[in-house]
Amino acid sequence: xxxxxxxxxxxPGLAEILSTVLLQSDIPPQSFTESRQPNHIxxxxxxxxxxxxxxxxxxxxxxxxxxxxxxxxxxxxxGWVAAFHDRLQPFQLTSxxxxxxxxxxxxxxxTPREAIIIDIDQAFGTGLHVTTRMMVELIERCCGxxxxxxxxxxxxxxxxxxxxxxxxxxxxxxxxxxxxxxxAQHNAKLNQVQFGLCRRWDxxxxxxxxxxDFVAANLFTEDLIRMGRKIVTRVRPDFYLAVxxxxxxxxxxxxxxxxxxxxxxxxxxKRAGWRAVLYKKSGL
Numbered sequence: 396x397x398x399x400x401x402x403x404x405x406x407p408g409l410a411e412i413l414s415t416v417l418l419q420s421d422i423p424p425q426s427f428t429e430s431r432q433p434n435h436i437x438x439x440x441x442x443x444x445x446x447x448x449x450x451x452x453x454x455x456x457x458x459x460x461x462x463x464x465x466x467x468x469x470x471x472x473x474g475w476v477a478a479f480h481d482r483l484q485p486f487q488l489t490s491x492x493x494x495x496x497x498x499x500x501x502x503x504x505x506t507p508r509e510a511i512i513i514d515i516d517q518a519f520g521t522g523l524h525v526t527t528r529m530m531v532e533l534i535e536r537c538c539g540x541x542x543x544x545x546x547x548x549x550x551x552x553x554x555x556x557x558x559x560x561x562x563x564x565x566x567x568x569x570x571x572x573x574x575x576x577x578x579a580q581h582n583a584k585l586n587q588v589q590f591g592l593c594r595r596w597d598x599x600x601x602x603x604x605x606x607x608d609f610v611a612a613n614l615f616t617e618d619l620i621r622m623g624r625k626i627v628t629r630v631r632p633d634f635y636l637a638v639x640x641x642x643x644x645x646x647x648x649x650x651x652x653x654x655x656x657x658x659x660x661x662x663x664x665k666r667a668g669w670r671a672v673l674y675k676k677s678g679l
Contacts, residue, residue, distance in 0.1 A: 489535060543607045619640070
């Protein structure tokens with residue numbers, strides 16, 4: 396886990412400005428904390444990887460000219476949870492699902508939507524980020540039309556849980572982080588979902604030959620491009636691939652890379668500077 400902190404003088408109105416800046420950078424209010432000390436304020440944002448931290452720091456670097464300090468440092472998962480835990484409340488994930496943090500389950504007032512329970516105490520992946528929400532929407536659009544599901548970079552397991560609630564019966568999930576694997580298994584049990592396979596695995600070393608009805612890859616653009624052929628070849632012909640995590644500035648490069656694959660765009664989403672795409676693989 397990595398933390399970006401913004402340090403600024405405690406001037407009238409500056410806290411509101413920094414909050415707006417973070418919201419415009421697609422950092423929801425539940426994902427950052429504010430603290431005050433004599434004469435200055437600090438906003439902290441918690442991110443899963445150093446690459447994600449560097450990306451956000453690059454987008455905010457213009458603030459330095461206004462005397463605002465930007466610091467990126469690693470933090471222990473326990474430290475992230477302590478700062479994040481109290482701010483995360485149940486929220487509407489999509490028109491079909493609510494996301495309910497496990498520590499809030501006793502206070503949750505049921506709605507017409509179905510609840511997905513996520514314990515945030517073990518791994519990143521709450522469903523707050525727009526890239527995750529877009530993936531959930533793309534999975535929902537195919538509800539009832541796929542049986543096997545491959546979740547690449549499962550994190551908290553939220554996409555696999557959504558897939559199961561959309562009638563998938565065979566769930567395979569991998570992640571390079573062992574904490575994420577434990578978290579995904581734990582969250583699956585909370586939602587009465589069962590994995591066929593959920594284990595630590597580097598996609599670059601994946602040797603499986605199985606084809607899947609739905610492949611979901613919410614990864615950085617570089618990984619989507621570098622592993623493109625390996626990802627696409629595991630999609631069963633006439634079935635689905637959903638990708639997300641593509642920053643707007645990387646969209647043309649991603650399109651060029653995936654143009655060579657036998658994929659037809661079904662849905663393309665663009666929100667808050669990010670892209671996600673649902674493809675259908677052409678039949679043989």
